[in-house]
Structures are given as structure tokens and as C-alpha cells.
Amino acid sequence: MHSPGILILSAPSGAGKTSLSQALVKARGDAGLTVSHTTRPRRPGETDGRDYHFVDHDRFVQMVRDGLFVEYAEVFGNFYGTSLATIRSLADAGKHALLEIDWQGARKVRQKYPGARSVFIMPPSRDILEQRLRDRGQDSDAVIEKRMREADSEMSHRxxxxxxxxxxxxxxxxxxxxxxxxxxxxxxxxT
Structure with a gap:
């Protein structure tokens, strides 16, 4: 069994975490993004197994009961989780595992893998973060307000x-x- 090199990336929605992690994976041959499981509906253009592993609520709960996740959380009414298998498969392929997870998941991963390193990505300012969310053009004002409240909570754990x-x-x-x-x-x- 290989010991995985784990880099945890957390950030509020709109801070650039996904763009940065994708660029890092593209630039290096020794890193890969874990693909999380989620119960949220698939969005247009998303592919199962590439963007997320899309599962229904009952399957997700069974996976939790079976101890298949290193971390999981409920976010905006949907469950998200990182499976132990996705980390193991990257380690076995000789790659560092990059985990895009929230602060709660980061705590759980650090408990399971004390050697994991963690980075919190901050936006330049709260105003710029809100503008980035608005510029995406995919969320209503109410959703953006909710995301901004969640961003404040997330940033308080940096x-x-x-x-x-x-x-x-x-x-x-x-x-x-x-x-x-x-x-x-x-x-x-x-190790």
C-alpha cells in the first residue's frame, strides 16, 4: 500500500479554487484531482465520473454506513464526499491527491491523514468575490446571497x-x- 501525498484545497465558491487546481494538475504529471461523490443533480455539461460521481441519496447513505468515505458533508441540501478508494487509486498511480473540500472535510482528512497539507484560497476581497459570482451568470440573487453567507463562514476557518x-x-x-x-x-x- 502506498502512502498518499494529499493537498487539501478549500475556498469559498468563486475564489478560483477549481481553476487553480485544474491548472496545477495540467502543469504536473504527478498530481490528480479526486472525484467526489454527490447527491446533487448533474448540471448541463457535467460528466459522471469526471466532474462527480452522481449517486442518489440512498446509495450515498449506504456508502457512509459502509465506511467508504474519508470525509463527507451536506452543502446547500446535497451530500458530497471523498471516497477512500479515489485517494488510494491516485497513490497507487504514483500521484498526489488534490482534494477540493470545505473546512469540515479538511478537518476529517487531516485526522485520517496527519501528513496531509492544506491551503485556503482567499478572494482578493469580499466585493470581488461577490462580483465573480454574479459574473458567472448561473445563480439568482437569493443563491448568491446564500453563497456569500457561506463564504463568510468558510473564510472564518482559514x-x-x-x-x-x-x-x-x-x-x-x-x-x-x-x-x-x-x-x-x-x-x-x-512509508
């Missing part, structure tokens, strides 16, 4: 992370993430 990166310059933030990944050493090494 002190729990190994590092906080302000995403005001994409290339610099990407370089900082790359440095964090370098600090994990060689992925998949036995």
Missing part, C-alpha cells in the same frame, strides 16, 4: 490551514500551490 493564498494574481497563486505540492515529496512512496 486559520486552520497550513497556508492561506490570496488569489489576486492567478500565476502567483498557482506558483504558491506548486510549492506546496513540492513540499509533499514524491507521491505514492511507501
Amino acid at each position: 486559520h486552520e490551514y497550513d497556508r492561506v493564498i490570496v488569489n489576486d494574481d492567478f500565476e502567483r497563486a498557482l506558483g504558491d500551490l506548486n510549492d506546496m505540492l513540492e513540499g509533499l515529496g514524491h507521491p505514492g512512496r511507501d
